[in-house]
Amino acid sequence: MADTSLPRRGVLAAGAGLVAGLHAPAVFGQATTTLRCAFWDHWVPTGNGALRQLCGQWGERNRVNVQLDFINTTGNQLQLTAAAQAQSRSGHDIISLSPWDVGTYADQLEPVDDVMNRLIAKYGPANQVAEYLAKHRGGWRAIPATSGTQNKPALCRFDLLQEHAGLDVRAMWPAENRKGPGADDWTWETFLRAAEACHRANVPFGLPMGQFTDAVDWVGALFASYGARVTDERGNPTIRNNQQLRQVMDYAVRLARFLPNDVWAWDDASNNRALISGRSALVFNPPSAWAVAKRDAPQVAEKCWTIPMPSGPQGRFLAYLPWNSGIWSFGRNKTAAKNLLEFLTERDSAEATTNTSNGYDIPPFATMSDFKVWETEGPPVGTLYNYPLKPHHDARPSIAFAPAPAELASQMYIQALNTKVIARVAQGGETIEQALGWLEREINNMRRG
Amino acid sequence: MASDATIAHAAPVIAPRATPPTTLQKMARRRSTIAFLLTLPLLAVIGGLVAWPAAYAIYLSTLNRRMTAFIGLENYAILLENDTFRMVIWQSCFFAITAVILKALIGFWLAHMLHHIPSKGQRVWRGMLLVPWVIPPALSTLGWWWMFEPSYSSINWLLAIFSVPPVPWLGEMWWARISVIIVNVWYGAPFFMIMYLAALKSVPDQLYEAADIDGATGWQRLRYVTLPMMRNIISITVLFSLIVTFANYDIVRVLTNGGPRDLTHVFASYAFQVGVLSGNIPRGAAVSLFMFPLLAVIAFFVLRGINERTKEIGA
Incomplete structure (x- = not known):
């Protein structure tokens, strides 16, 4: 049998060649x-x-x-x-x-x-x-x-708001870099009156109050616009003697009376369905609801208009995710x-x-x-113009439970403490003080361990 | 044994070169060793897929949120002081016990009905009644969700035909709890039915004949013949279902996501929310392990009872 063994130098040379080959710069454009x-x-x-x-x-x-x-x-x-x-x-x-x-x-x-x-x-x-x-x-x-x-501004049916609440949202927030007449009055109190009017007209606002992100986000922006924080930057609860928190709770409970009675179980698609089906005059949502309406219910889509969220005593905030x-x-x-x-x-x-x-x-x-896309998308053309946050909105982006430390805020957000505390009063029959007591205990519990 | 005989027969021929068997060879010839080697794959599977994850979950539950320090049973103590978690305990027990009782009763009734259908037509009914159990629960629950859906419930649509006001199936506390239980019972009752049907078929006809001769009523036949003969299967089915129902996740997750106001959360859905979604894995592990000791004790007593009864029958 012939001797087929390689000399030691040969093996070393072949090995070195292989290693060099593996690390060689790519030639002929192959990915390395x-x-x-x-x-x-x-x-x-x-x-x-x-x-x-x-x-x-x-x-x-x-x-x-x-x-x-x-x-x-x-x-x-x-x-x-x-x-x-x-x-x-x-x-x-x-x-x-x-x-x-x-x-x-x-x-x-x-x-x-x-x-x-x-x-x-x-x-x-x-x-x-x-x-x-x-x-x-x-x-x-x-x-x-x-x-x-995504942002979650107000996605409105301008025809229904005009008819039932007397609000011309396209004039208030035109597809231009300026506010229109009435834009400065676009507050949560105006919003409440519009909600009541639309509720009476059987096209209630489709605002989810469950445990999904759409609900937590819009309620977070509402809390922010009242300056209602549940903790400080270090995560310490700021619930006791917090008048802003009591004020926003009172507002949210009043608003809940004019929402569909099943909003406590709504998920992130329920508000979309409410708008697309023509049953609701306003939702807080990115343009996905409008985009689906464009495909499935064009008669609804062509009457949609996006406007910023209402402002509160501490300014205007926009839910941002x-x-x-x-x-x-x-x-x-x-x-x-x-x-x-x-x-x-x-x-x-x-x-x-x-x-x-x-x-x-x-x-x-x-x-x-x-x-450009936000100017040109339609119908109606300009419906998305106010979807991104623009300087003339005088608004700030918001996420619920900021400025708590992320570790704590994430727990509060995922467990939807802001919608639950409202639900305990509006649906569960507790007093605001009882609900806020529960909220404080939950936060303290989350901070442990 | 043949192998020993062969060795004994061959011994004179190879005697000059024979060496005494080593310890390893002796061990390999032992039946217990062979049995152990044959069960080794199963032990590896159980160790890798049951024991290790369970031990790791226990270990995780003893860590702090960042998983950097050992805090003993602190996570369990924190949970017990939490309003929401105490409610989850109550709900899990209410959900599991109510659902298992209903499943057992409905399963028993269905099994009786089927048992009395002539065997020719029985197969069709058996197949149809098993359908809910065969469909993946996440999928069938989605179907139920469409029927319960807050705004466009098909059940409410049907009720509206009879002028019944819409029911907030998933939006109101008790309706939401009832909805979750309905779906669980719908899904799980066929399992009880098929187990009880098998048990009914194994009851000897002579016992019923003897009962008839003694003039037993239908209730007495059930009370003194059927139930005692089915006792073991009832125990094991209830135990199995109780464990599975306590660990249920998909129905709550798809149907209510624990809402409204956490009023339909069970251990598994709450553990997922706390552990994975909120990023507190140790506390989520503690939630999921909370019922383990209680279920282990229940399982011990139920299985011991079954063993004792089996021995009595054997004796």
Whole structure:
């Protein structure tokens, strides 16, 4: 038998060649790195298209193979994926995180201050709520995303409000950078009178009061506009002798009388259905309800108009629900991940994302509130003009339970303490003091451990 | 044994080169060793999929929220001081006990009805009645949700035909609780039915004949023949269902999400809300383990009773 053994030098040379080959710069344009991303699966059917296209472009340019998984939030699949990956310290490089998950996984997320500082230098300060949610212990732990981020202004049936409440919302909030007559009177008290009128006319406002995000968000903005905070920045309850809290509770209980009697069980789709079916004159929602109406009930869609939320004694607030993109600290390709996220947040990319979602997605920078899509979408043309927060709205973005520390706020938010405390009075028959006592005990309990 | 005989027969031939069997060889020949090796895959599965997750859940429940420090039973103490969690305990017990009793009664009644149908037509009815149990509960609950849906309930639509005012099935405390129980009973009763039907079929006809000769009434036949003969199967079915119903998640999650005002939460749905959604995994683990000791004690006594009765029958 012939001697087939390799000489030692030969083996070493072959090994060195193999190692060099593996690390050689890519030639002929092949991708050398694979970046795995778990993005939120968009409600809008075409919504994922922009991310797919942008990631494809970026991957080609940087010779990175970008693998995209779109994971939906039905059954909290995305949240479960994040929890599982954080526990096992393995998984995707980039993951979409729901508003409070950045705080939950802050210690396992790669700091992205370098990226955010460059973006802020270019586009100005980021949305305050986005900053509150994505910045922890002084550093950015995630990048506020455009895809999936939404505002929840008032989506009105202008014909019904005109007919039953005497409000010409299109004149009050025209599709221009100015307020119209009556816009300054668009307060929660005006809103209450309109709610009563529409309730009498059998087209009540469709305001959910359950435990889903639409309910928690609009009630959060209502509380903010009364200056009603349940905790301070350190998480200490501020419920005792808090007159603003009592004032807003009293208002919410009065308002609840003019809502459909089943709003306590409404989910995030119930208000959409109420509007689309023509049974409701107003909901607080992103334009998804209008977009579905455009397809299924065009006679409803063409009478919809988006306007800011009403203002309260402490000003006007707009419910804002952002998504964030985090990079796991145990990820393999952190530099590439940062580059991709920076690219996706650039103005052109953000505009492409918003355009693809028919105006649904809200970028995290105020300087990006002038995309053409919000002017041109219709019918009626201009219906989405006031969907992004614009300077003439004199409004601030809000998320319920801010400025509590994220760890506490997330628990209060997920457990919908603000809608429950109202429900205990309006539905459960408790006094405001009893309900607030319960609220304080819940918060104290959440702070322990 | 054949193998030993072969070795004994071959011994003179190989005697000069034979060496005494090693300890390992002796062990390998033992029946207990072989039995252990054969059960090893099962033990590995049980260890990996039952014991390890359970032990890990217990460990998690002893950590603080950030999972950085051991706090012993503090999570359980915190939970017991919480108004909402005390309500969840009450609701879980109300939900599980009411649903299991209703499932057992309906299952028993259905099994009796089926038992008296001629065997030719029985198969069709049996198949139809099993349908709710065969459909994945998340899917069937979605169907129920459409019927109960707050604004466009099809049940309310039917009621409206008879001028009955709309019922807030999921929006009002007691209606929401009843709705959750209705769906659970609808889903679980066929399981009781099929188990009880099998038990009924195994009761010897001679016992009924003897009872007839003694002039027993229908109630006496049920009380003194059927029920004693079914006692074991009733115990095991109720125990099994109680555990599964206490751990129910999908029905509450799909139908009410725990609302209104947390008034329909059960342990599993509340554990998910506290643990995964609110990011407090240790406390969520504590919620999910809360009933474990009580259910373990119930299971111990029920299984012991079954064993004793089995021995009595055997003797």
